Amino acid sequence: NNTNKTPAAPVPVKAATLKLGYFPNVTHAPAIVGLQEGLFAKSLDGTALTTQVFNAGPAAIEALSAGAIDAAYIGPNPAINSYVKSQGESVRIIAGATSGGAQLVVKPEITSPAQLKGKVLATPQLGGTQDVALRSWLVDQGFKTTPGGGGDVIINPTDNAQTLKLFQDGKLDGAWLPEPWASRLVLEAGAKVLVNEADLWDKGEFSTTILIVNKKFLAEHPQTVTSLLEGHVASVNWLNDNKTQAAEVINAGLTKTAGKPLAQNVIDRSLTELTFNVDPLAGTFPTLLDHGVKAGVTKEADISGIFDLGPINAVLKTAGKAAVSAAGLGSE
Amino acid sequence: MPEKITAPVLKSGTPEELRSVEAGLDSLQSDLDVRKGFDWSRVFLPVGALAVLLLAWQFYVSLGLRRRDQVPGPLDVLGSLGSLWADGTVQEALGTSLQRGILGFTISVLVATPIGLLLAQVQVLRRAFGPLISGLQVLPSVAWVPAAIIWFGLTDGTVYFVVLMGAIPSIINGLISGVDQIPPEFRRMGQVLGASRWEMAVRVVLPAALPGYVAGLKQGWAFSWRSLMAAEIIAVGGTLGFGLGSMLEQGRQLADMGIVMSAILTILFVGIAVELFIFAPVEKRLLRGRGLLAGSTR
Amino acid sequence: MPEKITAPVLKSGTPEELRSVEAGLDSLQSDLDVRKGFDWSRVFLPVGALAVLLLAWQFYVSLGLRRRDQVPGPLDVLGSLGSLWADGTVQEALGTSLQRGILGFTISVLVATPIGLLLAQVQVLRRAFGPLISGLQVLPSVAWVPAAIIWFGLTDGTVYFVVLMGAIPSIINGLISGVDQIPPEFRRMGQVLGASRWEMAVRVVLPAALPGYVAGLKQGWAFSWRSLMAAEIIAVGGTLGFGLGSMLEQGRQLADMGIVMSAILTILFVGIAVELFIFAPVEKRLLRGRGLLAGSTR
Amino acid sequence: MSNSLPTTVETAPEEPGRGRLARQPAARPAAVVLENIGKRFDKGLPVLDDVNAVVRQGEFVALLGASGCGKSTLLNIIAGLDTPSAGALEVPSDGAAFMFQDSALFPWLSARGNIELALKLRGMGRAERHARASELLDLVRLGHSADKRPHELSGGMRQRVALARSLAQDRPLLLMDEPFAALDAITRDLLHDELERIWAETGRTIIFVTHNVREAVRLGQRVLLLSSRPGRVVAQWDVSEEHRTNAGKAGELTSEITGKLREEIRRHA
């Protein structure tokens, strides 16, 4: 694959293999279901599919950037960072996957935002979606925070698994977390939801997981990308059509890759918080970036061109569905 | 009638008083040691120590200071290990990691030894690159990951690269330290015997530095194994196999202390086994051959 | 009239032929060395080597094989380092890490030295716990993180715990290896001189093992520094200060190779500085005091 | 004044020691008793076999024997540094001062430091230590090299530091393994006198190994000859006051001992 025999005008060819990266996580359910149900295999007919499981964003982005994988399910922030840093050379967002499912969960005794003064909260990673959301929300609530950790509320960017332990141990007062961690804190550690991120966004929609591809791969193998998207759309549709079976199939996939399924109540609660949608919600991206700037963790940057939604719209059109919008940030 | 007494009867001169028992016991011990074949206390003592630690752990857990899912007891871990064993995860992880660890370490040794000898023997090279190598030694494994991914993609090449970058500087430094401690008369004797630079390095310097070199290898093995664990966290499954590091990380990601502890115990077990069955015998032979075993506790 | 020639004029016996120049140069070099004060070649040579590497790097980058954001050139990194310096990030990270590294290493040495001596001197303890310590040495830092977090939460205690667990087994093993290499006559002499166990350990065994021990300390420093980097990735900012490890991780999160390379260069710089200004002089003094410097390239 | 004892040893010499010391060795209690001492290393042939000897308190005994016959091994056993494989021994409860065959100086200490360590380990205070070390260094003619490290000393100088260190130990029994081997004839003579003076003053029991038969006769009250493979006390001679004053007599004894030694060595060559 990735052969480039005629530099001037590469003739698009079908790739021999497609290397897909994802996380063993309920927010990556479209990937898990697509693999479990053989939806990708079916749509990628003729192209071999290999998968790679990552635990963290940086390694996935580094691998995608270097061409070690061709496409990946990932959070919007790593994708934006990579796009900005490479001046648009590294990746393209080709579809949405999951939205919603992030909450600020706190100790039960905290019932109002005002009580957060001087408390210690966790987020998954500095400058990540939830981190930015928390910081900008705190600014709206009149608190001051700094990326270094100072301010009225102390923010500890910490691994989610550690956050659970720390919270159980009473060493954290709360955390802004994606699924399934928000659910785990609520169900396993007795946390209470103080803020649901969905309430902060238009229509309660914000992107949690998106599908991205290596820019070069997209240029060389558009057919393969289209095939991938067909599988992706099928997978998202399957999730929306089979809500009852979803938990079981996802857990089977998690057992295979993560070694263990999620507890039934955790996955059930997670799935009610998450929405699966091929729309990347491009309209929220400028706001995302604004929040980051406001929170002092990102700099102003130009992300127009990050989306390449042509292929997905073609697929949606074939299926007779409505096109998704790039909100002026790329081709549709 | 000469009475045969194997252990010496120590009587004092004028006041019948026993001579320092300590010294007597010490020399007795070191003398007896040398004679035996495989000394089973080498296995039973560490196993015993481990058992005591396990008991202490169980006791701590049974105090109930912590929630069981946060600090599982030995039995819980055993259960978790058992189920991981039953579905083959442990075997797979252990096999993958062991294979990588051994191969990576072997390559490291083969690369580091000539470099180390060269640096130890040629002052200009040592002065130029010695500090750099010490600098590389303190770079965390994760620093190599982005570069490794760029160069090798998600292949075993990446894993080995990270392992090599972890182990090689350490082995080089160990060898150099060993060479530095060679008494100068050995080199002088080599020179008198007309050894060429190569012969000096291979016939005099390397064997003379061997005890220090093996000490460096031990540290290098630890570095390579730890780097391997770090490399196995990059990505799980797929083209990169599933190793003990992946298992540990998986446990952490799930906040499942049973898996975490199972991985830790397996890694610990590998470390102990390598020490007991590889390094300890090699060191013992080396020391004995040079008459350094007397008085040593090896 | 005796003509004074400082360098020896080497004339051969019958056929006027120069004696092996190599040997002559070698001994000349080792002789001259000892006399000088601070030898600036110790600084210029590594700096030169580094400069050559930087040029090679710039050359590789200028080939344009990789995207600039993936493999930034030295100048890009310098720019990135400059802006990180301007906003104080590098200084903060360097200060935090150095302080933690030095404190953690100091505690490790203070804890490991008595344990190492005890293990090296008492066979039963060594047999029981030696393999365990070798096992602990190969445990990756990340294995300690869950336990550390349970015990210390997100405080510096967690960082220090991870650092200690990384460095202590390595220093213990280094010391034990050093002690194993002591020629037995030193212990025997100590015994003859009537040294108690304590005096033997402190006045005979420890000084005799010092060169090996310092080699172990170097490896221990590398372990502690690498463990520190791993610990600083646990959490970035917040209640835990922002160190070089955090900076490296942040660079990776932001996919900013400039920050990553800046962190790597800073870590490398610390490693080289510690080697040049701490370990090298200590080792040199040690070796010179024992007459081991002749012929060595230190 | 010789009596060759091929296999058994007279435990108490009938003859009193040299006249220059008023003490009567036979009357004094035994300091070292060796009973049927045997020693073998690992899988090898026995090095010592059935060694019997008694050394009385205050005696000055020379031990002679071919190279490799087991003299150092025997001293090690007496010092408690090695255990015999057979037999029993009686030694002073507070150990022995021992000067090893190789000087075994601690390379991290200067000549003075090596001596001071010995003094420190017997519990001497700092000021006294310094003075005593200087005294001992002067005794062995090394006052000018006190601050040199062992590697900066010549072979003979190292041996003298080791001698000074062994004298620094305040033990009633002093074992010396070829203490003067690396010294020139003149320095050796000087140190012979010093050693004799110290022996007379302190009344220590001294057992010393030498390859120099003349030295053995010059210093020893009694000379023991060890055979080779296995080592065994095959002969002993008492050295009387007469041998000391009469050069001819001494020469006679020297050649007698040399003859016996030659005979022993020939048996094995």
Place this chain on the structure above:
Amino acid sequence: MSNSLPTTVETAPEEPGRGRLARQPAARPAAVVLENIGKRFDKGLPVLDDVNAVVRQGEFVALLGASGCGKSTLLNIIAGLDTPSAGALEVPSDGAAFMFQDSALFPWLSARGNIELALKLRGMGRAERHARASELLDLVRLGHSADKRPHELSGGMRQRVALARSLAQDRPLLLMDEPFAALDAITRDLLHDELERIWAETGRTIIFVTHNVREAVRLGQRVLLLSSRPGRVVAQWDVSEEHRTNAGKAGELTSEITGKLREEIRRHA
């Protein structure tokens, strides 16, 4: 037959060598020439100062001097292991065989291994090596301990292995630093004979250090005396055939040399 030269050295002895060798030392070319050699370590006083000497090819020269006077240092300089701080020297281009004062055996090799390494480094094949090593071990009476490691050998045995190793080197110049110091009188005599035989057979130039004046007169064709602090050649004696055959003459020379040595040492004590 003595001539004391307090400061200058006659470069060519007028007297021919012992009759047992037909060669005429004076007629033969110089093997080692030392011109105003000076040596000081670091900051210390000079150890050697203005040493002048010529050793002709095939000569057997004994070097005498007080302990610590610089004999080993001088040999090191001749062997090229150390550089003089002043002066010039001429040595054979292919280096010298050297037997150090401490045996300096490689502890990781057996006695045989040590000797075989010397043979290997001069390029000898495996089979020949083995045979030659056995020969040399027998020569030093260690055939039975060939497979022992240095730490399993006695001091004298180690010295003999080192002797065998130095003989294994096929060099025209052989430097020996107190080669027999740790040996008993009889073994020493045997090895004296062997060394003399080898010297006569191979015609090597030999410079050896000894503290035994008798040994110097017994073996050397010429005896050089080094003074102390600084080391300088203060006297030399030619040893003629007459000294060898006539015990009285030899004794005379021995006491003359001893007297001179005593005088030298007294100047400094």
